[in-house]
Amino acid sequence: MRSVSVIGIGETRMGRFPERSLRDLILEAGGKAIDDAGIGREDIKALFMSNFNAQFLCGQGHIGPLASEVLSLGTIPAIRVEGACASGSLAFRQALIAVASGLYDVVLVGGVEKMTHQATETVTAGIASASDVELEAGLGATFPSIFAMIANRYFHEHGNVRDEMAMCAVQNHENALLNPDAQLQKRITVDQVRNGAPIASPLTIFDCSLVSDGAAFVVLAATDVAKAVSQKRIVEVVGCGQAGDTLTIASKRSLTTFDATVNAARQAYAMAGIKPSAVNFAEVHDCFTITQIINIEDLGFFEKGRGALAVAQGKTAADGVLPINVSGGLKAKGHPIGATGLSQIYEVVTQLRGEGGARQLGNAEIGLTHNIGGTAATCVVSIFRGR
């Protein structure tokens, strides 16, 4: 397998855009990524598109050719990849494998989702389809309630981390203040999170990630090709792992360790030849605040049961030893489901290039993305290094 690098990135602002179509979001983000790469459309040999739920929320399927037409990519192969909230990084991984194998030199990966035009009950039903519709949604379990059950079990096993969960939301909102692409730019407090509208106990509305519209794109090239064409710092994909787990919460080995994360991370670290301690910063999947705490443990950054303390000590804040979700994360930057995994990569590449502006981190040589789908039933972990 040959080395692969990111040579172009582009995204829309995340937010509520009832007047914007899927086409419009794709056109903006895809166009930006191709321009950023400094390549011609004829150089792109395949398109990998991520989308979770447009068939349900927008009545639109066949997203591959839709995006290919919008971006004037001609007759190249276009494919849609779906893995719930991990769809974006799944598409990225498929594109990575296609370039690493030697099949293509340059490919485009994109993700798009349009959600905010639907009523909350409809969006809730759509997201519930990432769980088991018969055994879980059919019984009345919502997606937030599944992670709420995980939170209550975590409290039982490792102690009550209600305040530290709230701190994750507070930190992510703080970070989003400096990100012009973030959906919410609003400072919040621990008390606001605790006393927010109840969704599924112990989670309030402020523990839940956002419902968003948006798109994000990445151009991947064989590193040899990247060196010849790219005018920017080359960002090499040094590690990538994927693992799965059972779909339903009741069949998990553990509710407080996500095996899919542990296994995907192990693969990614081995491929990169690094230990977790070598990672300078990470974008992790904070679909709910409890998830952020579990993730930073499962990724090997902190011991199991100690993640919440690290958050309370400020270690994961933007000025901490290991900044987590400096983009604002799913909580405040936004969570346009099919685009999310690519939006995480957008942030990591931005930081590694030193293009983060007001939110640029001082030490950004190795960055990691972590993206899960459903009840951590799908996970992709990727590691990037500036060259």
Next chain:
Amino acid sequence: MSRRGTIYTYSIIHSGTDSFKDKTPYVVALVEEDRRIRLARVEGYTEETQVNIGMEVEYLAADERDNPIFRFIEDQ
């Protein structure tokens, strides 16, 4: 002795999908019975109900998909 299970974890749902929004607030739980853990709905929740991990709940019925429905035991 009625058929009983033990709550492994739970959540009180305040925001449901269209099909369940009339039931809010209601409780879903992982219930352990004979070392087998299944997702269940637990009926009879009121604001006075103190839900805890480890508490016993009584089997009520299966829904149309054969998912278990339990209920809170009042004298606990």
